[in-house]
Amino acid sequence: MSDPRSPAPTTNSSRVISYIGGLVAIGAIYLVSAKGGLALASVHPSATPIWPPTGVALAAVLLRGYRTWPAIFVAAMIANATTAGSIATAIAIATGNSLEAVAGAYLINRWSGGRNTFSRPNSVAKFAVICVVIATPISASIGLSSLAIFGYIEPKNFVDAWITWWLGDVTGALVIAPVIVLWASSSYHAFNRHEFLETVGVLTTAAAVGLIAFSPLIEQAPGRDSLGFLAILPLLWAALRRGPRDTATVALVLAGITIWGTHMGGGPFVTPDINASFLLVLMFLISITVPSLLLSADVEVRKRAEGGLRRAHDELERKVAERTQELQLANAAKSRFLAMASHDLRQPLHALGLFVAQLRTPLKPEERTKTIERVDATRKEMDDMFNSLLDISRLDAGMLTPKLTEFPIARLLQKIETAFDQATREKGLRLRIQPSDAWVRSDAMLLERIMLNLVSNAVRYTLRGGILVGCRRRGELLRIEVWDTGPGIPEDQRQNIFGEFFQIPASDQSKSGGLGLGLAIVDRLCLLLNHQIDLASTVSRGSRFAILVPTVDEGVKSAAATDLPRPGAFAVDGKAILVIADAPIMQEGTGGLLSKWGCSVLAAGSDEATLVRLAERQQRPDLIISDYHLASGKTGIRAIEQINAAFGSSIPAILVSGDTAAEPLRDAKDRGYILLHKPVDPMQLRAVMHELFRDHDGGRDAGAVS
Template identity: 80%
Template sequence: MSDPRSLTPEIKFRRGIGQAGGLVAIGVIYFALAKGGLALASIHPSATPIWPPTGVALAAVLLWGYRTWPAIFTAAVIANATTAGSVATAIAIATGNSLEAVVGAYLINLWSSGCNTFSTPNSVAKFALICFVIATPISASIGLTSLATAGYIEPTNFADAWVTWWLGDAAGALVIAPVIVLWASSNDYAFDRNEFLETVGVLATAAAVGLIAFSPLIEQSPSRNPLGFLAILPMLWAALRRGPRDTATVALVLAGMTIWGTLTGGGPFTTANLNVSFLLVLMFLISITVPSLLLSADVEVRKKAEERLRRAQIDLERKVAERTQQLELANAAKSRFFAMASHDLRQPLHALGLFVAQLRTPLKSGERTKTIEQIDATRKEMDEMFNSLLDISRLDAGILTPKITEFPIARLLQTIETRFDRATREKGLRLRVRRSDAWVRSDAMLLERILLNLVSNAVRYTLRGGVIVGCRRRGEMLRIEVWDSGPGIPEDQKQNIFGEFFRVPAPEPNRYGGLGLGLAIVDRLRLLLNHQIDLASTVGRGSRFAILVPKADECATSAEPVDSPRPTAFAVEGRVVLVIADAPMVQQGTAGLLSNWGYSVLTAGSDEAALVRLAEHQQRPDLIISDYHLASGTTGIRAIEQINAALGSSIPAILISGDTAPEPLRDANDRGYSLLHKPVDPMRLRAVMHELFRDHDNRRDTGAAS
């Protein structure tokens, strides 16, 4: 909205002329209607039962604000001064007329939704109450009091004049104001032929009923009097079908026909006393207008509620259809994933079987070493696949919480160079990692995972040329870029590659790495970290992925993770490890590995069997390693808690699971246990064991010292 102070003088002048013209128009209309109404006065020249100016004044203040009161006041002064009484009484009457409009509009704005007062039955009732009980008595009381004080009215006529004045103003407010307000604030700008014809029809019906029941064109007789009740029909039609605006308009048409007929001696309200006849007309008009407006508002509220329900239903159906489509796409994607996963996971398993078969045959020392290295490489390939599934599960479970620190990007670049140097050399590729001394603000582990996935993806799809990793400073951001000379990504696939289980066909046949989750993990992690990522790619020339990370001050204190201690830094002699697994081969494999590391190992298939073994050997374990899922539907968490309860102590524990669903992650996280996923890297298991032993020993030493 523009500041009025910034308007040019010409615009201000035009706006002022427009406002002045509006006030003049209101004053002229008010004056004309006032003179017409006063011409129908019979009980006193200033007390007329027909007073439409009240409705015009009330509508003007509601629509255009309180600044319209000078126009109302001036017109009322002129109209009354040129009719009867004195200038002083004219000013007093005009004061009452102005206060009537201003007070009525103020209360309607305060209590009854202002110009929206005809939108609900409750607000219509408040509008009628304000007009009938509070606003219109102000004008009658001030005006007649001033006339009586000046001696222009007999005390014996005061009561009749007051009632006439009051009902005339009340009818004007209740019949005239709604029509003006509703038409002025109408938002129905679109032309609808059917609605237009129905509006014309209901107005024509109201005019026809007025002619039949009230006009002087038909001779008045006792048998014609009941026809006045026909006025209810167009009012009901408008209230039920056309809304408050047309209902108020029909009431105005009937009011005009009734007043015309009564004035000329026609209709059921004609009596020997014209003032009494008009009072009967006013009560009739009020009695049909207010209930009809209440009914039309109620119908309008119900229509809007039905429309909202209809739109909500349409919206719900649309969302259900979208969700159904998403589920169908997800099912199709997972079906493709299972097909790919079945193939990709069988490849390394098949290779492992062949390598193991080679080990069963006599091999030279060099060949045996090479076969073992091939087995280890195949295991790592499988581990990468399972880690991708695990990352997706962790993100789905919502248990990854970024730990934002400030650290040098050089550390991550060194990790990338170390991790992929051998892989790129084996493929005949060049890996260039450009050094940078920049510091960034992010989660070091999650950012590392993003970069590892991007570089791994680049290495996987690049057959010749190489991969470049570097950084560019962009204001307050550091842009980390990964370039490759691979096949590139088609334009129509650039969005799809960030979806789960999606893979661009690999250029390298017989390649079994990857499940199509790497870039999906990248996309979720960058959203978690609120980092921007963009992609540029040309088919046949390669791709460039870039991620923007906030820079930090280079002198900031690094909160780098502490390196895991070397396994040899901890004494293992005398330490007892309890292994709980319901699969005998897992028990044997774990026990053999731990025994080679120097631990005393007890194995069991359940918590009950574990307690029996502990009782037989009369030993208390220093560590428990348990599968998450055990036989009979129990969990490793339950087994650990049972053993702790039986021994009356809290023993360090590690859970191992092949289930990548979110529930085991949440359960272990909630209870503070370490959870490793199968296949477990032996060095990772050893590092976690030593970390638990160290923490347990530190707590024990602290407790002993205190």
């Protein structure tokens, strides 16, 4: 069996080979450029005004790291040992050249952005200062000091030789290093055809200008010296259009032609002293290279800023377009909702109108009873629709906060059986509830809402057969399943059914009231509770919905939530109820119902009228039932608080609102009031009243209610 670690030696050896190969390549380039530069020396064989190796060494350390110094040291030692001096002076000069490159690269990495030093004007300026003031004097000082110590240079020539050496190194660093670093940087590799042609154009222009102004091919005349100023044109073109890379390249092209022309005796810098001529060339190159690099870096920064602004603008436009589309979709959904809700709510309203018309005609007792039952069924249908809208509104507003508890699932199964037993019997369906002794962890009320919606859907769409509700254990989860023998759900509709206001087209026999929100509520509640929902369905055979709920060990019975009191557990006979509603029809409806329950009712339309009526009657109400929204922008909360202040005590209160927004619910919750949403089921109202009386009176008024 092979050792899994065996590739490591191969990798290490390849790295060593790559490192050695890189050193050899750098050393060879350095040696060739060094011999070429030394060939132009005049003041001393080792002090030349043209010294490209400084730029090669500095770029190599910036790009390949400090470990490249051995290649620089060896190549510099060979170049100087084979030119003049001794082995000792060659070693000293090589040491100075190596320190020059390493120190310069270290300071550039630390203060000037490393290989990115040409991307900003301030970093270009720092690069120039490091090269001119700190790095290049190291090589000139060490090299010439060693030559002076060993007697290879006369003291009277030391200063001239040092200036020549220093300026040669400065020019090599400022002209050669930027070209190598910028072309080697990965971000400069790729450019399109248009950019390539423009680069070729600017380099060709630079070569043409250099040949016209500096080459020996054109006869030197007094008026030709001014042509040297043309060098600024390709540099400006490159700086303004092509960036630092092409600017440095143009400077190199001009430098090469200028040095060649001056060496051959052509151009404006030719003097009887060749060394002085080259020093003039160096000053010219430094004066055009550094400002051009500064300008190109500044333009590059501005281009990046403009590009960033353009991208930000495009991103903003994209977000605005997306938001506009969302608003358009929201408006379309709102229009669709209004159309569908209007249609679906008009159906039971239309039916109620017909039933009321029947009640106004002479009817037999059994016909009258049956019509009243139909009115009540239609009212319940409308109530279900409004409750669905309220649930969606609460979910959208984030007003539902799960209260996780541990409870037996048997209690929920029993409620489902009680809720749908009569409905399934009336449709001729079989309802089977498989018992389970499992305990689960969830929000009891929200999980009940999920199951009621699922079973309600099953009853609504199933025409024959039955509905089965059962549980299966799956590890630490309980899988609560609802099976039906309805029409099934086509494959292409299984995601759509969880959308708002969506209903699968059904036959006339299976059409039923509803807004198509039941499964949307189920989906959102499952997401809120982190319960997974699963669907399987076969067209014409039925569907199966399953909810996965975490299970827990069987809890203590005393820890289970207590059931709400039965509607007859507490009496309301003789209770003084204050009804506040600005609509007379609400006063009459609520007051009439409460009077039938044996309550003493006082109704008013505003907080001011209420205080007047209470002062006239001089009786403290046992309960306040108020609309949330009253006339003139006032609220029922304000009216309740004024009444409490008048009597100096807290009176139980119920708020009623048709507003499904989050604000009324939040306001009521913050002040400890119960908020019921219209239409309010009479039995729900009576149960809440019983609960308030029980909590407030401590059960003293408890009694049977017929």
